[in-house]
Amino acid sequence: MFKSSPEYDSMTEQRTPKMSAKGVNVYYGDNHAIHNISLDLFRDEVTALIGPSGCGKSTFLRCLNRMNDTVASCRVEGSISLDGDDIYASKIDVVQLRARVGMVFQKPNPFPKSIYDNIAYGPRIHGLSNNRTDLDEIVTTALEKAGLWNEVKDRLDAPGTALSGGQQQRLCIARAIAVNPEVILMDEPCSALDPIATAKVENLIDELKGRYAIIIVTHSMQQAARISQKTAFFHMGDLVEHGDTTEIFTSPKKERTRDYITGRFG
Numbered sequence: 533m534f535k536s537s538p539e540y541d542s543m544t545e546q547r548t549p550k551m552s553a554k555g556v557n558v559y560y561g562d563n564h565a566i567h568n569i570s571l572d573l574f575r576d577e578v579t580a581l582i583g584p585s586g587c588g589k590s591t592f593l594r595c596l597n598r599m600n601d602t603v604a605s606c607r608v609e610g611s612i613s614l615d616g617d618d619i620y621a622s623k624i625d626v627v628q629l630r631a632r633v634g635m636v637f638q639k640p641n642p643f644p645k646s647i648y649d650n651i652a653y654g655p656r657i658h659g660l661s662n663n664r665t666d667l668d669e670i671v672t673t674a675l676e677k678a679g680l681w682n683e684v685k686d687r688l689d690a691p692g693t694a695l696s697g698g699q700q701q702r703l704c705i706a707r708a709i710a711v712n713p714e715v716i717l718m719d720e721p722c723s724a725l726d727p728i729a730t731a732k733v734e735n736l737i738d739e740l741k742g743r744y745a746i747i748i749v750t751h752s753m754q755q756a757a758r759i760s761q762k763t764a765f766f767h768m769g770d771l772v773e774h775g776d777t778t779e780i781f782t783s784p785k786k787e788r789t790r791d792y793i794t795g796r797f798g
């Protein structure tokens with residue numbers, strides 16, 4: 533369905549974005565929620581979306597795997613591509629798209645199934661395993677990558693919902709990983725977690741960034757500074773500024789960004 537593309541174009545010596553948004557506008561009925569957003573997202577990088585409540589961070593994030601399709605009043609204009617292919621094209625299979633562009637939500641949401649079946653569900657419906665041995669391997673690997681294997685290996689049949697909040701969130705990350713995504717979207721993945729569980733998820737994000745493009749919505753500027761390489765600052769539906777995280781936090785170019793990061797509003 534999609535053509536594969538190199539991460540790096542040796543002719544132009546430029547990195548090819550994994551995903552690219554161009555002129556994206558989103559409306560909920562008459563509410564023009566985000567305005568003309570253009571942003572490139574790269575593999576091997578964590579991009580943090582920051583900004584005050586209601587500025588459109590989650591709306592933009594949800595456009596990247598068409599989660600907004602589920603909101604009846606929502607209209608998306610502009611273009612968003614994955615490896616150069618328009619994800620809003622009519623030929624696109626949205627279930628496949630959401631496997632390639634996985635999502636982790638604010639509140640851990642394991643299925644009411646065993647730990648094993650939480651992970652095995654996606655690979656089963658996407659036909660990624662031919663037999664139980666393959667499936668066992670996928671489950672083990674996903675739990676290892678999510679840093680959860682040692683904590684759950686002796687109780688794979690226990691319900692996912694019986695894990696602690698932090699473990700549940702890592703289970704949800706393992707579930708996203710199990711279907712071989714290329715991009716992982718995270719919508720405030722630590723906001724329901726305590727500081728220790730947050731630190732584990734942040735370490736995990738850092739380990740995962742070498743394999744995926746990760747885009748994370750966070751209310752915490754400290755978290756954005758700790759875990760992201762790129763930061764995009766949204767305000768009232770505008771993408772005000774985007775660039776290297778260090779630069780955004782130490783020498784922002786726009787006054788609105790400066791005011792936000794210095795705590796003048798937000």
Ligand SMILES: Nc1ncnc2c1ncn2[C@@H]1O[C@H](COP(=O)(O)OP(=O)(O)OP(=O)(O)O)[C@@H](O)[C@H]1O
Pocket residue numbers: 560563565583584585586587588589590591592603605
């Ligand atoms: N499902 C929805 N239906 C109608 N309007 C919505 C919906 N989701 C978001 N909006 C509106 O879109 C605008 C942007 O909201 P969004 O949730 O994207 O902001 P946000 O920056 O992620 O906020 P927060 O940090 O509080 O989660 C707001 O005006 C909000 O009321």
